[in-house]
Amino acid sequence: MSYLPFALAGWLFLVGLYGVVTSRNLIHLVVCLAVVQSSTYVLLLAIGYVKGGTTPIFNGIPIGTKTVDPVVQALTLTDVVVSVTSLALLLAIAVEVHKRTGTLDPDELREQRG
Amino acid sequence: MSHRVRTVLFLVGGAGLAALLGWAFSGLPAFGEYHGVYGRLINRETLGQTHALSAIAAVTFDYRGFDTLGEEFILLASVLGVALLLREARERDVDASRGAETFDPIRATGLVAVPVVFLLGLFVITHGYLTPGGGFQGGVVTGLAIVLVWLATDFRSYAALVRKPLADLADGLGAGAYVAVGVGGLLAGGAFLESFIPRGTIGELTSSGTIGLLSWAAGIEVAGAMLLLASEFLEELLARRER
Amino acid sequence: MIPLQAVTMTLVAVGGLAVVLARDVVRQALVNSFFGLALVVLFLVFQAPDVALSAITVGSAAAPLVIVIAILRVRRREGKR
Numbered sequence: 198m199s200y201l202p203f204a205l206a207g208w209l210f211l212v213g214l215y216g217v218v219t220s221r222n223l224i225h226l227v228v229c230l231a232v233v234q235s236s237t238y239v240l241l242l243a244i245g246y247v248k249g250g251t252t253p254i255f256n257g258i259p260i261g262t263k264t265v266d267p268v269v270q271a272l273t274l275t276d277v278v279v280s281v282t283s284l285a286l287l288l289a290i291a292v293e294v295h296k297r298t299g300t301l302d303p304d305e306l307r308e309q310r311g
Numbered sequence: 312m313s314h315r316v317r318t319v320l321f322l323v324g325g326a327g328l329a330a331l332l333g334w335a336f337s338g339l340p341a342f343g344e345y346h347g348v349y350g351r352l353i354n355r356e357t358l359g360q361t362h363a364l365s366a367i368a369a370v371t372f373d374y375r376g377f378d379t380l381g382e383e384f385i386l387l388a389s390v391l392g393v394a395l396l397l398r399e400a401r402e403r404d405v406d407a408s409r410g411a412e413t414f415d416p417i418r419a420t421g422l423v424a425v426p427v428v429f430l431l432g433l434f435v436i437t438h439g440y441l442t443p444g445g446g447f448q449g450g451v452v453t454g455l456a457i458v459l460v461w462l463a464t465d466f467r468s469y470a471a472l473v474r475k476p477l478a479d480l481a482d483g484l485g486a487g488a489y490v491a492v493g494v495g496g497l498l499a500g501g502a503f504l505e506s507f508i509p510r511g512t513i514g515e516l517t518s519s520g521t522i523g524l525l526s527w528a529a530g531i532e533v534a535g536a537m538l539l540l541a542s543e544f545l546e547e548l549l550a551r552r553e554r
Numbered sequence: 555m556i557p558l559q560a561v562t563m564t565l566v567a568v569g570g571l572a573v574v575l576a577r578d579v580v581r582q583a584l585v586n587s588f589f590g591l592a593l594v595v596l597f598l599v600f601q602a603p604d605v606a607l608s609a610i611t612v613g614s615a616a617a618p619l620v621i622v623i624a625i626l627r628v629r630r631r632e633g634k635r
Contacts, residue, residue, distance in 0.1 A: 199343065203336035205563050209570045210332070211325050216574030218321040219314070224579045224624055228586055231617070232570050235593055238609075239566070242600045245350060248343030252601045253354050253366035254443065256514075265601045266350030267357075267366035271375060274367070275382040277608040278447040278533060281616045282389040285540045288624040289393045292547065295628045304314065367604045435607070443603035451611040458619070537616060544623040 202243035209236035223291040223301040227284065234280055238273045245269035362510040363440035363519040371445060372525040376504040379525070380489060383532055387486050390536045394479075397543045421463030428456035436530035440519045446526040450533025458541045466549055470542075478538040485532025492524050559599045565592040583621045587613065 209232055216229030245266030253264040295301050298309055340346055353374060354366055363369040371379055432453030439445025461469035492504070499507035506520030516523075569589035576582035590613025597606035 199341040200336060200339075201560065201563055202342045203339060204333075205567055207329060207332040207336065208567055211329055212570050212574050215321060215325065219318055221314075221577070222579055224621070224628065225577065225582055228579075228582055228621065229574050231586070232573050232589070235570070235589075238593070238605065239596070242597065242602050242605065243342055244339065245345060245347075246343055246600050247345045250601060252443070252603055253357075254364055254603075255358055255366070256364045256441065264354045264366070266345060266347060267353055267370045268347075268350045268375070270367045270602045270605055271370035272378070273602070274445075274605045274608040275371065275379055275447055277605060277612055278451060279382050279386045279389075281451075281612045281620070282386050282393070282536055282540065284617060285544070285620045286389040286392045286396075288620055289396045289543075292624050292627050293396055295631060299631075301628060365604075443607055445604070448604070448607040448611055451608070451616060455611065455615045455619075458615075540616075540620060544620055548623045548627055 202239060202246075206236045206240035206243065209233070209239060221302050221304065223294060223303065224288065226303070227287040227291060230287070231280065231284055238277065241269040241273050358513060361440075361506075361519055361522065362513045363522050364514060365440050365442065365445075367443075368440040368445050368519075368522055368526065371447075372440075372522040372529075373504075373506065373520075376493070376525060379529065380493065380504070383486050383489055383529060386532065386536055387482060390482060390539050393540060393543055397547050418463045421459050425456055425459045425463070428459060429453060432456055432530075432534070436526060437516070437523075439526045440522045441514065441516070446529030446531075447533055449526075450530040451537055453530065454534040454537025454541070457538060461541075461545060466545060469545070473538055473542055475539070475542055478535050478542060481531050481535025482539055483535075485528050485530070485535055488528035488531065489525060492521050492528060496521070556599075559596075562592065562596045562599050566596050569593075579621075579625050583618060583625065586621070587618055590614065590617065 213229050213231075213233030213236065216232065217226055220226035220229060245268065247263055247265045250263040250265040251258060253267040253270075291301060294306070298306060300306060300309070353370060357363065357366045357369045357374075361369040361373050363373070432449045432451075432455075434449070435444035435452055436446050436449030439449065457473060458469070460472055494503070496505035496507050497503055499505075501507060504521075504525075506522070508520050508524075510520045511518035566589070569585070569592045572585045573582060573589050576585045590609065594606045594610045594613065597603075597609055
């Protein structure tokens with residue numbers, strides 16, 4: 198039971214990867230990749246969590262209160278914002294691929310290249 | 312490789328990966344039993360060292376400020392990539408009169424929301440070291456507040472408000488400012504990104520040394536990045552003719 | 555582990571699966587927004603309001619914006635052919 202968050206991270210990673218492998222549409226594929234990426238957020242935050250701990254913002258909480266790890270949170274919050282720009286970059290590539298080849302299906306794309 | 316073969320191959324590989332992950336995770340301390348030293352040390356020392364109420368902001372913009380510099384440049388690089396890719400291939404003409412085809416009540420609400428959301432974004436950037444928030448979150452809010460103008464009216468009003476070179480400039484300037492603050496630490500005789508201004512009184516807006524400055528640099532960059540992304544994608548959507 | 559955390563984790567697990575299984579891109583964009591929202595709740599119950607704030611701005615506005623525009627752009631070209 199106490200390993201459930203780690204199992205969740207592994208689950209999201211594998212499920213997202215399954216979507217990437219079986220996808221027939223590049224836009225669908227890119228969003229599946231975002232699911233894979235979200236598994237890293239879950240893993241990081243799960244590692245830094247302390248049972249019964251509060252957020253490490255020392256605004257009106259008594260000295261000595263148990264707090265969770267701020268480092269993993271700092272890593273995650275910047276990555277969430279950066280991830281949307283990489284999502285946009287991948288989508289832009291998908292749109293360009295469609296402009297040039299007229300399809301978004303990875304299998305058809307390979308056939309076209311011969 | 313056919314679709315079926317690829318799926319089977321993944322199921323085999325995925326099962327192996329799942330087994331390895333299970334093995335690896337079972338070696339971690341159980342959920343909630345965290346015993347890492349680094350985070351605990353920061354939680355104990357951060358108030359005295361950085362004068363920032365939020366340990367998360369202190370880590371983002373002080374203890375691991377160099378990490379954040381890396382993140383900023385990843386952000387800059389991917390936004391540059393989007394701009395290069397879409398600008399290169401785009402036909403000139405944009406049908407600027409096309410709005411987001413919105414109902415009038417929503418339109419009115421949207422326009423009222425613009426300044427409110429914009430101010431909220433600036434608030435979040437400013438108070439990052441006192442409350443949850445900071446340059447990254449606030450930057451997204453600030454940038455998207457301006458995109459609301461398009462949702463509520465049309466592209467012409469949006470384009471009049473957002474000059475693309477300005478968004479480019481904000482994006483680059485934010486990243487540059489972050490480096491400049493870092494170099495400031497060097498000039499003051501400390502290390503790169505070391506705080507060189509007084510830490511002030513804990514809990515006040517003027518506290519925390521360079522954390523506030525770096526937060527603003529990140530906020531400006533992220534807001535610029537969001538505007539650039541939105542502009543490029545909107546122009547792509549509204550381009551009048553196909554090649 | 556408190557029950558709220560367990561419930562939210564289940565929601566996220568189901569949400570992730572739903573995003574992958576939604577083969578129609580428009581439906582997937584919608585499901586993805588719900589998945590994003592479930593993640594935000596998870597971050598909150600993990601005591602990470604900063605990350606939640608980050609995820610809610612990105613997941614509720616920025617990500618859907620780029621995904622929907624990419625879909626519309628591709629659809630429009632397909633309509634012309």
